[in-house]
Amino acid sequence: MRLHHSLLLLCVAIGGCVKSPTATVDPLDTRSTPDSINSQPNIIMIVIDDLGWSDVGYNQTTQLFETPNIDKLAQQSLRFDNAYAGAANCAPSRAVLMSGQYGPRHGVYTVSPSARGNEKNRKLIPIVNQRGLKTNVITLAESLKAAGYATGTFGKWHLGADPDEQGFDVNVAGSHQGMTFHYFSPYNLPNIEDGPTGEYLTNRLTSEAIDWMQSSKDTPFFAYIPYYTVHTPLQAAVDKVEKYHNKGIKDKKEATYAAMVELMDENVGRILTMLAAENLAENTLVIFTSDNGGYRMSSFPTPLRAGKGSYYDGGLKVPLLVRLPGKIQPGLDATPVINADFYPTLLSFADAKQPAQVLDGIDLSPLLLGQESIDTRDLFWHFPVYLQAHHAATDQGQDPIFRTRPGSAIRSGDWKLIQYFENNEYELYNLKSDISEQVNLANQLPAKVNELKAKLHAWQQQIGADIPIKLNPKYDHTFNQKLINELSVK
Structure with a gap:
């Protein structure tokens, strides 16, 4: 089932101006009360692609990003300061979210082949990667659908050929494809018709989602909105890019990234506006997060180390906002949580049955x-x-x-231990005193290393984690070390 092009897009040529019939409603006005509140709340899960932990206004370390809608949403949400993705890049993180399971259970570890980079630098033969979730995995969408929810996905799926076959009644633009090559129409994406030339994909997906939610409002609905933005390619309206040049961002790619963040924020605002206009805000659970850390950029400093693809916190830590007016009190919570927790938590809110599979996350509803x-x-x-x-x-x-x-890695309390399989090396960080993970305490605190090592190894055995042990005959130690030395001095 496909949704067609929405008539709500009135200003598409530059990709930045979108006006809907509900645009005059305050998107954060949740005072309106629906005639009846369903015991099963509507659920909207907004997952931004490659949005860094500090790349939103309420959490940024600069004044460059402009996200007024998300900032207002944060004021009305429970904000999690230690929220983590289930993996440091796209497909495996989404697999954890949709299955409620850690990677070793479903085998989705990365995007494309597991043997990335020059073979002469790889000491081990990596574990073969599973491309997408197998159909015998019961997705979050399937469990909510079984509980009576209408289910729709609008954007990046990346876990199979068609999410229609994995629990969604409606699919717009979702497929195996992990990115768009064109943010301006024509998109040349599966499962979405091209719009007018110059239409902006993020705007289009929002309009499709709004249309569907309005048509589904008489039944509880689960709207999964995994935008392709702010993943590369970096493309945005020219006037927005120029705005960030004028704010002092000299690099064109980085100015474009900031413009994409603002355009994303405008579309989050459109969704919140619709909820208020349709008297749905009071009975809709809204989740805003990212699938993993962002790419590091020089204009946007962050206290976290590294970025997307890394198992330091810069690759794993993500923004997380959860709003349900009148039931979830706004505030800041430092509890470490992970996106595997969404599955059991949403089952609890939806009064849905547990699936016939292991869920590694926990139900956060008592905390929320x-x-x-x-x-x-x-x-x-x-x-x-x-x-x-x-x-x-x-x-x-x-x-x-x-x-x-x-x-592998473990976070236990304030401590983080990383194990590297090539040489069985360990790094230990105290995240409370060293948020940037700059001081490796492994040599100074062997007892703490042994404590966390025992926990990590027990988990690996319990879950049946595949650990690469076979040596790569094409690995060249001398070549590898020479290249490390050369790149380290640049």
């Missing part, structure tokens, strides 16, 4: 509703593959050749 805190638990990541460097000078990886080499 202010009923009780959650027990301290450890978070885990497993990445038995290689991901080559994006830009060695700013990646801040363990070495300048790869954003990460095969390994």
